[in-house]
Amino acid sequence: MESSEPDLIRALERGLGAYVQAVAAAIGVPAEGTTVEISDTATAYLGLSRPWPGRPRHDVMLVWSERRGWTVAVETAPIEDPVVLARxxxxxxxxxxxxxxxFVDDAAAGRSTGKDRVTAVPVTRRILAERLDEYVPLHSDQV
Incomplete structure (x- = not known):
């Protein structure tokens, strides 16, 4: 049976939220330092509170998008694109x-950044929701 678009978006939001919380826990980012948004592109944000080598006065973030995967970047002015440190x-x-x-630890140490890679292997939202679903039972009380 095919699920409707709203059902797929809810499943994607629930799965991405749970996955991002699992990533945040692994990195040591509190839940309030994360956001997830599902619009024309599914995205996630984690604020990294650790000091970053070479960027002591800048906020550094870990962001995820369904088109690019994970990226570490320096937050800039709202009208400017973030400065990518690692992909x-x-x-x-x-x-x-x-x-x-x-990956975040390696990026902070200047190792294995993958900075030249621009996109991840594309998948449909249905496949993405299925991959993310494995994280929902682990953190369903936090989503």
Whole structure:
């Protein structure tokens, strides 16, 4: 049976919210330091409160999009694009949270940034929701 578009969006939002909370827990970011948005593009934001080498006065964020996967970037003025420090080096849009935490640690140390990669392997929203669904039971009380 096919689910409706609103059902798919709810499933995607629930799954992405749970996944982002699992990533945040692995990195040590409190729940209030995260956001998830489903619009024309599904996106997530995690504010990294750790000091960042070479950027002591800047806020650094970990962002996710269904088109690019994970990116570490410096927050800039609202009218400016963020400065990308590192991109997830693999093709997987939903890597395990522990691997994302290692990616952030490596990026902070200047290792394995994958900065030249622009997009992840595209998947449909239905497939993405299915991949994210595995995180929902683990954190369903937080979503």
């Amino acid at each position: 997830w080096p693999g093709d997987e849009l939903v890597p395990p949270p522990e691997e994302v935490a290692r």
